[in-house]
Amino acid sequence: MDERARQDFADFVAGRSAELFRLAYVLTADRHAAEDLLQSALTKAAARWGRIDSTPEGYVRQIMYREQVSWWRRRARRPVTVVARVPEPPALDDPMIMVEARLALRDALLALPPGKRAMLVLRYLEDLPEAQVADILGCSVGTVRSQTHKAIAQLRLVLPSLGLTSTEVGR
């Protein structure tokens, strides 16, 4: 019985770990921290294996998101990373400038505190509506809204022309 569950779990990890690791990496911005995060989420999933209500993948993802956000909650007073470089506002239609924007944006995203980045991952990478983001993170829709707004404001320091307005993210 336990042997079958173990095999089942091993198959799940073999099939999904590359994808889950990518998520862990986006959330932590560090390979070692990402391995730690995924390992600890998988350990929790293993402990509940066979008794997980949702899909195992959803469960592991939720654990990773929540761990990142709680980490950030503990450090709510963490100073905001100051991004020294404020380049010229790029025009977003020039292909070469797009590369520059992508690079600057990448650096800015990695400089965000993990909790804010987790919000953006859920909203933009996973493309989930606010209500569902709130559900996954176990917080209110208002918190999702305000945190996303703050994260975008921080990104806009780096990319002034990032055409996101508060009404757009606050909807």
Add this chain to the structure above:
Amino acid sequence: MSNADQLIAGALRDIAAEAGPPGPLADAAWRAGRRRRVAMPVALAAFIAGVIALVLAVALPQAAAPGPAAAPAHTRLVSITLSPGPAVGIGALNAAAHMLGQRIRYLRLPDVQIQVSGPNVVVTGPAADEAQLKTIATPGVLNFRQVLLYQPYRGTTLGDAGLVNRPTLALFRKLNCTPGNVGTWKEQVGYAVATDYDDPYAQIVACGSSGNKYALDVAYVRGTQIASAAAALSRPSNQWGVLLRLNSAGASAFTALTSEMYNKYFAAAGGNPSTNSFWLDAIAVVVDGNVISTPEVDGTIPSGLAEIPGNFTRAQAEDLAAQLRFGALRADFRITAVTFTVPSSP
């Protein structure tokens, strides 16, 4: 999704793509997860509780430890000693140590230490990382040079010998490049010190790693003009390369160079690699005297953003970015000793 939404999603995808494969996870997670579940009721029972707690304390951190990258304190260590050619002051040594430290931190190698020791700088880290540490410890002097002559391994020479000065042409004739030779070819042409091949005002000869031979023009764009560098996955080729952002002097030099090359040679080359023009339209990316990539100039590049394409692995691209991002070490720093130690158990 709006344009900006897509930009954010794209940048997040870029980051995710950099993750690479995870280490082995399933077995350790299963053992740790199951042990905890089984152990809890037992832990309630009488005096065994203490023993179980001990088992947990040992087992859980182990399970949470990152994959193969984490080096236990007692693994074999390698120490790489870097020495400057002529003796330099403590300030120069500290500057070199600082720069190596930046490269190490950029690559997130927590187990590596850098010390100034006497007249040398010593890099110490896990022996398994020896090759990577040696790469990080090379100076990383970069120059962009127009290709003047190109000879593929055992092939016909292309380019324009008329653009090459006499001494360089003589060296080109003398040089014999073979695949995989990235160091010792320099002896054949009497390149003994770094300034022989790093001098931006001189034409040079060089070998590429697959045995191609080059005569290269003076360097109109140099590594000192790099503002930032990062490994990046090129689209649509899906290969790892290094993206460089040049400072304003570098950007205008690069624009001038690429527009001249493009206007002169691109149309005549017609994308055919067996024409002279095709190779005259190529920029050699030279690091520490070795040609690492020869992209064709297919347009004027105005924004000071240059990509070094290459058939790199992710790790190679990151090592190269780390080398270029913080500027070069003094070019005369060389690896003078590599020693291995097994530290006694802590």
